Amino acid sequence: MSTDDNSLQSLNTFSLAAHAAVITHINNTTQLTDAWKKAQEKQQPFLLLGEGSNVLFLEDFTGSVVLNRIKGIEVTERADEWLLHVGAGENWHQLVCFALEHNIPGLENLALIPGCVGSAPIQNIGAYGIELQSVCDYVDVLDMRTGKITRLQSDECQFGYRESIFKHAYKDGYAIVAVGLKLTKHWQPKLTYGDLTRFDPQTVTARQIFDSVCAMRLSKLPDPAITGNAGSFYKNPTVDAATAEKIRSEFPSMPFYPQPNGQVKLAAGWLVEQAHLKGFSIGGAAVHQNQALVLINKDHASSADVRALAKHVRNTVAAKFGIWLEPEVRFIAAGGEVNAVEALS
Incomplete structure (x- = not known):
């Protein structure tokens, strides 16, 4: 309709x-x-x-x-794992709640991530030490030209940091219609970030992790139902070790995350904050006062306001640190999606 x-x-x-x-x-x-x-x-x-x-x-x-709005959650239980087949139109957070209510752990670190299940593989959503790829079994993709559905196994999805094949080969003319999740019964809690590090891995429950993640997100991130925003606006940049060390020599308290390939991931929000942009506004758009990684619609912002603010933040961080932040948010123009970096250049 x-x-x-x-x-x-x-x-x-x-x-x-x-x-x-x-x-x-x-x-x-x-x-x-x-x-x-x-x-x-x-x-x-x-x-x-x-x-x-x-x-x-x-x-x-x-x-x-x-x-x-393709809905439905089907659960198959095996000896050592649960398999979930989820319609792309299901709300992601409600899926996390559903799993907990059915005593199926493994998704609790991903609580309160906004959006639908079908969007999760596109971005390879992640938070508090877990990315979708670690629990994804498969993704069902519809070829809208033929009506045929192809099932891509997780290792075929080319998952990376906020990256997947669905941004490239399976983009135009294709649609994600369902996602399969595989959750082991040999659950191991992920307690590497924020308040989660305080828990004892031997006694912590999935519900405790869920509650803690919700509390952390609600304390830092504005509720889009009250203040318009799209969550984290920029990706956390990855730089070589020498660049990271150079910044750390000037800012010893800089958070950094060494990667398996020798690169170092930095916190985009910290870079924006160090550029003294918290609370900075252009028109009705502003950098959030509590979480600098979030741009908000503070006062009837126009699209042009948000775009101008995003460009200013990107340029200011580049001038201070020599690092060009890449938007995580997808930019949609009159005729469809456009390259966000080019839109801010």
Whole structure:
């Protein structure tokens, strides 16, 4: 069914005023294929949207926005693991809650990450020491041209840091319709970040980790239902060891995370904070006062406000540290997704 009001404001967590030519809700793969073919016939741009939690609409979208609402959670229990088959339109946090309620641990570190399950593999979502790839079994991808569904095993998804094959080969004309998760019964808690390090790995429960992660996220991150935002705006940059050491010599308290390949991951939020940008605003957009990695719609911001602020933050950090931050948020222009780095250059 199509909506009468073509406003996208309630469909993106930045709560930016933008419109689409057509907005359609779909509940199954047949409806999804039909919506895609209709857009092709009209030669309209096509955008599949979950909950709009990781997008920045730069302007009105001239094509068809299709809201993925394919639901369903199926659980298969084996001797040493649980297998979950989850519709792409399910809410991610609600899935984490579902698993806990059914005494299935393994997703608790990923609590309160906004968005739909179908978006999770695209970004290879991660938080507090876990990325999706560590629990992903497979991803079902629909070829909207043919109606055929292909199952990609986890090792075929080319997962990386906020990276996957779904940003490249399986992008145009394809849609994620389901995700398979594999959760071991030999659960080992991940306690490497923040308040989680205080727990005893021998006695901690998945529920305690879940509660702690929720508390940490709620204390640092603004609720998009109250203050428009898209979560972490920039990726944490990875630099060579020499660059990291050079910055550390000047800033000994700098957080850093050595990587297996010898590179060093830095905290983008810390870099923005050291550039004295907390609370800085352009128009109605601002850098969040508590978490510098988050840009917010503080006061009826326009898309141009957010874009200008994102560019200013990027340029200021580069001037101070020689590091160019890359947006994690997807930038959507009138005709579809555009390269975020180029949009800020």
